[in-house]
Amino acid sequence: MSTTASPDRALARVRRRETHSPRSTAMVVAVVLMIALVAYLGAEALLLMAGAPALIAAPADLLRGLSVASGTAMTAIGATVALVGAVLVVIAVTPGRLAKHTMAAADGTIVVVDNGVIAAALAQHLSDVLGIDRRRLTVGVGHRRVDVTVRPETGLGIDLDGVRAAAEAELATYRLNPSVALSVRRRLEKKEER
């Protein structure tokens, strides 16, 4: 589809943006918190100049009140504020990868797939190819890992190597980026475990 110069900077930018969170929600939360604080302080200053009673305390009285505050409540408030700050810092510095993979396409077109689509397609494929009841297959797709769990009916064996081979063959056609490691497990029903 796209036969423009490769690697295309516009499409490379799209790939990066579609697989990573823009952090818009965190930004809006942070901005709302800051606006609330600044608006409150501005309102207190305005009320002081208007000679009206303060909402909580005039700015200078507020600082004096905070200077003598102590005890468990103060520790708890400080810890909560610090925790919120730490969460925001972590959100700001971590990559924020979304639950998506890109699929290689021959002509430079960018294909981004939700991990949920990959998991559902792989589970259905294994069910069709191996004749396993779809409800007895669970597929989880992570950033670097695909977990296939089979829960065979009581008394029936399952060829895990066959499941692995079929899953690997199907995943190879997807040509995912980043590539994923496959893990195949058999989980017994609770009655059988006893």
Added chain:
Amino acid sequence: MNSTRRGLNRTLVLLVGLIALAAGAAVVWASLSGDAHRVWTQTLTAAADAVDAAHSATLVGAGPVSWAGLGAVAGAVILIVLLLVPVALLAHRRSRTVLRSTETDAAPGRVVVREGFASDAVTASLARRADILSTRVVADDVRNAPVLHVSVTPRPQASPREIADHVAAVGARLDALLERPTRTYISLHAGLRARLASDRRTLT
């Protein structure tokens, strides 16, 4: 395919996070350590005295209005407006252009293909596939280059490879029709609609 200013978002989140972390840590430190509490009390008392002094020294006439207070209110308003700018930037008007050609001596005149044309062509081509639940086509500029985004919600049992290849082939036919290559981005989504479709398939 959005144009959110991610660097600005992260910078703001980091800045507010660091302020909150520093303030919270200072409060905890002051409440747990006697020496720290003395420093805390002295610092805040000095700050309160400075606020009172600035207010008293800049009074306008005999009333309670002061230049320091007016400056604080003006500063608060400016800061709030500045903080609202990144939120307003989240709203983005799409260019809705799929293809834009420049005029040359060999090919005089400009060609602009709008989103609606490509959307109708691609959506109609994909509507025949039973393994596709819905398709949405939008266009926007990325780095001043038009990019077509085809968003597909497949049925849960559908192979993403088959669908991606089919959509790419439809795009190739669009290129042939327009006689120019288009930058295309395909996204395959799982969602509530796909899960409901799966349930329906099981029941029928």
